[in-house]
Amino acid sequence: MVSPLAHKLLRDLWRMKGQAMAIGMVIAVGVGMLVMMQGLVTSLNDTRSTYYERYRLAEVFAPVTRAPERLVTRLAAIEGVSAVEPRVVGAALIDVADFDLPVQAQAVSLPDLRAPRLNDVFLTDGRMIDSDHSDEILLLQAFAKAHDLNPGDRINATMNGARRNFQIVGLAQSPEFLYTTAPGELIPDDARFGVIWMSRSALAAAYDMDGAFNEALLSLSRGANDAAVLDAVDRILDPYGGTGAYPLADQSSNQLVSEEISGLEAAAVGVPPIFLAVAAFLLYIVINRMVQSEREEIGLMKAFGYTNGEVGAHYFKLVMAIAAGGALAGCLMGIAGGRALIQVYVAYFKFPFLVFGLDPASFVIGVSVSILAASAGGLFVLRSVFVLTPAAAMRAPAPADYSRTGAIGHTINRMLDQPSRMVLRRITRQPGRMAGAMIGIACGMALSVSMITIYAGFDRTIDLTFNVVDRSDVTVSFTHAASEATIFELRRMEGVTLVEPVRHVPAVLRNGLATHRGVVSGLAPDQRLSRALDSDLRPIALDGGGIVLSTALATKLDIAPGDMLTVEVRTGRQPVLEIPVTSVAESLLGAPSYMDLTALNRALREPNRVSGAYLSIDEAYATDIYTALQNMPSVAGVSLKSQAEVAFQTLMNTGAGAIRYVMGAIAFVITFGIVYNAARIAYAERSRDLASLRVIGFTRGEAAFVLLGELAIVTLIALPIGSIFGYYLSFGIADGFSTELYQIPAIFDPASYGFAAMVVIGAAVASGWLVKRDIDRAELVSALKTRE
Amino acid sequence: MTKNAFSTKGVTKVYGEGRSAVHALRGVDLDIPEGEIVVLLGPSGSGKSTLLNIIGGLDRATDGDAFFQDQNLSDMSDRQLTMYRRDHVGFVFQFYNLMPSLTARENVELVTEIARDPMDPDEALAMVGLRERVDHFPAQLSGGEQQRVAIARAVAKNPTVLFCDEPTGALDSQTGRAVLNVLKDVNEKLGATVLIVTHAASQAAMADRVIHFADGGIREVIVNDKKLTPEEIEW
Ligand SMILES: Nc1ncnc2c1ncn2[C@@H]1O[C@H](COP(=O)(O)OP(=O)(O)OP(=O)(O)O)[C@@H](O)[C@H]1O
Numbered sequence A: 001m002v003s004p005l006a007h008k009l010l011r012d013l014w015r016m017k018g019q020a021m022a023i024g025m026v027i028a029v030g031v032g033m034l035v036m037m038q039g040l041v042t043s044l045n046d047t048r049s050t051y052y053e054r055y056r057l058a059e060v061f062a063p064v065t066r067a068p069e070r071l072v073t074r075l076a077a078i079e080g081v082s083a084v085e086p087r088v089v090g091a092a093l094i095d096v097a098d099f100d101l102p103v104q105a106q107a108v109s110l111p112d113l114r115a116p117r118l119n120d121v122f123l124t125d126g127r128m129i130d131s132d133h134s135d136e137i138l139l140l141q142a143f144a145k146a147h148d149l150n151p152g153d154r155i156n157a158t159m160n161g162a163r164r165n166f167q168i169v170g171l172a173q174s175p176e177f178l179y180t181t182a183p184g185e186l187i188p189d190d191a192r193f194g195v196i197w198m199s200r201s202a203l204a205a206a207y208d209m210d211g212a213f214n215e216a217l218l219s220l221s222r223g224a225n226d227a228a229v230l231d232a233v234d235r236i237l238d239p240y241g242g243t244g245a246y247p248l249a250d251q252s253s254n255q256l257v258s259e260e261i262s263g264l265e266a267a268a269v270g271v272p273p274i275f276l277a278v279a280a281f282l283l284y285i286v287i288n289r290m291v292q293s294e295r296e297e298i299g300l301m302k303a304f305g306y307t308n309g310e311v312g313a314h315y316f317k318l319v320m321a322i323a324a325g326g327a328l329a330g331c332l333m334g335i336a337g338g339r340a341l342i343q344v345y346v347a348y349f350k351f352p353f354l355v356f357g358l359d360p361a362s363f364v365i366g367v368s369v370s371i372l373a374a375s376a377g378g379l380f381v382l383r384s385v386f387v388l389t390p391a392a393a394m395r396a397p398a399p400a401d402y403s404r405t406g407a408i409g410h411t412i413n414r415m416l417d418q419p420s421r422m423v424l425r426r427i428t429r430q431p432g433r434m435a436g437a438m439i440g441i442a443c444g445m446a447l448s449v450s451m452i453t454i455y456a457g458f459d460r461t462i463d464l465t466f467n468v469v470d471r472s473d474v475t476v477s478f479t480h481a482a483s484e485a486t487i488f489e490l491r492r493m494e495g496v497t498l499v500e501p502v503r504h505v506p507a508v509l510r511n512g513l514a515t516h517r518g519v520v521s522g523l524a525p526d527q528r529l530s531r532a533l534d535s536d537l538r539p540i541a542l543d544g545g546g547i548v549l550s551t552a553l554a555t556k557l558d559i560a561p562g563d564m565l566t567v568e569v570r571t572g573r574q575p576v577l578e579i580p581v582t583s584v585a586e587s588l589l590g591a592p593s594y595m596d597l598t599a600l601n602r603a604l605r606e607p608n609r610v611s612g613a614y615l616s617i618d619e620a621y622a623t624d625i626y627t628a629l630q631n632m633p634s635v636a637g638v639s640l641k642s643q644a645e646v647a648f649q650t651l652m653n654t655g656a657g658a659i660r661y662v663m664g665a666i667a668f669v670i671t672f673g674i675v676y677n678a679a680r681i682a683y684a685e686r687s688r689d690l691a692s693l694r695v696i697g698f699t700r701g702e703a704a705f706v707l708l709g710e711l712a713i714v715t716l717i718a719l720p721i722g723s724i725f726g727y728y729l730s731f732g733i734a735d736g737f738s739t740e741l742y743q744i745p746a747i748f749d750p751a752s753y754g755f756a757a758m759v760v761i762g763a764a765v766a767s768g769w770l771v772k773r774d775i776d777r778a779e780l781v782s783a784l785k786t787r788e
Numbered sequence B: 001m002t003k004n005a006f007s008t009k010g011v012t013k014v015y016g017e018g019r020s021a022v023h024a025l026r027g028v029d030l031d032i033p034e035g036e037i038v039v040l041l042g043p044s045g046s047g048k049s050t051l052l053n054i055i056g057g058l059d060r061a062t063d064g065d066a067f068f069q070d071q072n073l074s075d076m077s078d079r080q081l082t083m084y085r086r087d088h089v090g091f092v093f094q095f096y097n098l099m100p101s102l103t104a105r106e107n108v109e110l111v112t113e114i115a116r117d118p119m120d121p122d123e124a125l126a127m128v129g130l131r132e133r134v135d136h137f138p139a140q141l142s143g144g145e146q147q148r149v150a151i152a153r154a155v156a157k158n159p160t161v162l163f164c165d166e167p168t169g170a171l172d173s174q175t176g177r178a179v180l181n182v183l184k185d186v187n188e189k190l191g192a193t194v195l196i197v198t199h200a201a202s203q204a205a206m207a208d209r210v211i212h213f214a215d216g217g218i219r220e221v222i223v224n225d226k227k228l229t230p231e232e233i234e235w
């Protein structure tokens, strides 16, 4: 025999299916998001490391000016090194039909006649190069795609000053070049940086590297001492112009991939718990009210001699059914969502295959959080019911005490019609219940506000980066640190309105154990195009010999103005400098650091050197200027800010940042679930009253008004409160979306608040309409007969 | 002398506090011998339901002692009270109090499931003439039918004591008599002590003892020597 309580359980669930589903849905999306995000991160990490392993990506990169081949044996003999692959790399310029300017590229050698021991490539189209034909190349697939180049096509490229014609025989992907960023730029862009693979012999000929290499790739054996290996490599290569071996962690493509994945990870760790907490809190409120409305049944069971434990277990099961059902659906949704999303990211990261992984911890966390919240909600209420004697719990439909209506005031009272009075009295007389609904809706508002503000935060990052910090139109970088005369040459060009020099110096910044491998930028005082700005966006004076760090960098290095920073320069004489930090600059992109140009050059003992320039130009002369730049031998690359801005926008809309749209959608689902729930509960609690109103002659509209008026007032009160919650919530969410590459500020953006309010009001109207439909359909007689 | 099923000493019940306090019971002293049928009569609001709730273990007295056999209900823990209700007490509530989401049979099963020696739920429903309606939900039953389900539910556990708060209030004379016969059977066959609250003074004729209630206290207790059968009662 199935126990009658089991019947009751199932029928109760069926009766409140709409509400149960709304709660379940809120839990499901909260849990689903957690599972989805964790699965996404796990899968991406697994895929990345599998990709790296399969294509034998080096663990140490050692650039050198020119090292004889025989050093390879010495490098291989270093303790902890398992393989060494010497290669030749060089800067190149590729002519492409669709750009005015040639595109910068890196030429990379592949061994003749054998597969590379390290940094293998994945051939996507065509065939491998034949080392007998020195004009055969492989081209990076993403770059080829961006310019519609295919195997069989020929391209012109300039290498080491000589212009040559090559035949593309194949397209390739490589774990080394998942992201490509032109030198001196931060934002990866497939179209503006190419990679050419060609045979070692052909490339050595082009760069005058016969019998020599200018980069050594190393892999390490398990348990190797990385720092010791790096030191040993540096000792061997130093006499040959080694600029410092660096680990994979500092390799630029890997760094960007890591940042994107950790961006997702931060969002995965930071944002879903907020959603889940909101869902859990909502669950608590709903269960609370649900059990409250079952008072009579609880009293009755107790009267028959059911123990508190038995009664509790019954409601516990009911709550669990909803919570567990929601959590389970959430896990499934999370898996499905993760699978769909991972495809997008695999394409985005250009992984040639996918290793799909799930993080079991996320299931456990998601399910237990929802179940805990549900139990807490249930137990809390049951406890208050348990202390009642059965007689009190069962007291026949106790009319709520509306006797203390003084609060409303007689004058106002007289001005209102009867239904309005009912709405007002209920709100003033049952503030607890109203507060529950109100806080629930406020949470929905908070989620919406904070998510929408984040969208504005992304826009702000772009605006600040491209219109405030950097106001130039064109950035030029030179092949070598050029003399300041080059700057004068640029100034003389027609149509160039302003030229400001810059010197980027590669360096490792160190404060105690915290290190950052990056670039120190030397700027002239009173720069107007590219500037260091303080938090009020006022220019920071770069006087004296101090260094100004961006906020992200100061945080990463855990350093404050006044402290001394160690700067290990990785160019020229490679001096190690101790420089005081003078202030912290606002920057939402990258982790720049600034010094006064003259002071920087003095510290390097290389006066009057610049590595690039910022230009402001007159658009009318753009083409002429590009041609002139192209003909300047000292110019290595030219980048247009408009292109960089587009690339940045693309990055934020397709990378880790894109997840904000998914989360925004989830926030909306939760908001709707919350508001709909509030409406459903109000209806459930009042269906008898509403039927009574109808019986004594109120129209459907008037009866609905009593209910919906209440919902409307609660929603309106919830909006400002939710805005305040949302304001604080947005800091947490903005943090979750900030990566090392870019920071997303939590800003107060009135339009976002307005939009979020519209979302909540929209949800309220839709819920109201759904409930109103039920009111219209409700059968008077059965509504009167059944208690709720 | 027969043992008492119940006795009370100075039982009072006050609802609320201060000026708005309601004195529902004002010191009730009462002895109810085992195995009797007792009828409580009294005007509305005189405290009958309140007394039933207290000796039925549903509520606690504000003051005074209420004994079941020789156990003091006032001293019992919540758990002991629960066990007392589970093992001994059958209730028919004034407002029926059926579970709306359970059918007639399931409402009875709700009680038989935890009882020590229950009847078959269908049999209990047949006794009140609802054999055909066992699968109906309360919302599908008339008021009187709901009341009869409530009675079947109370007798189905074969209780030691049976409390009926206006068990025939919504019934016509024929079903009313049938219900009273069920109560009489439970009393005679199981030796259950039966307490019936009613407004129909004529029903006092079938009781062993009639208690007149007024204003939170006992006005008069009449021992009835000439018990009538339900069939003989005027309706
Ligand atoms: N929870 C309560 N709070 C305040 N007063 C109460 C409460 N329950 C009952 N009362 C009051 O106690 C008194 C006795 O109530 P009780 O229900 O025992 O009356 P009754 O004799 O059963 O009446 P009826 O024949 O109408 O059922 C009444 O005045 C009632 O208003």
Ligand SMILES: [Mg+2]
Binding pocket: B048, B049, B050, B094, B165
């Ligand atoms: Mg009563």
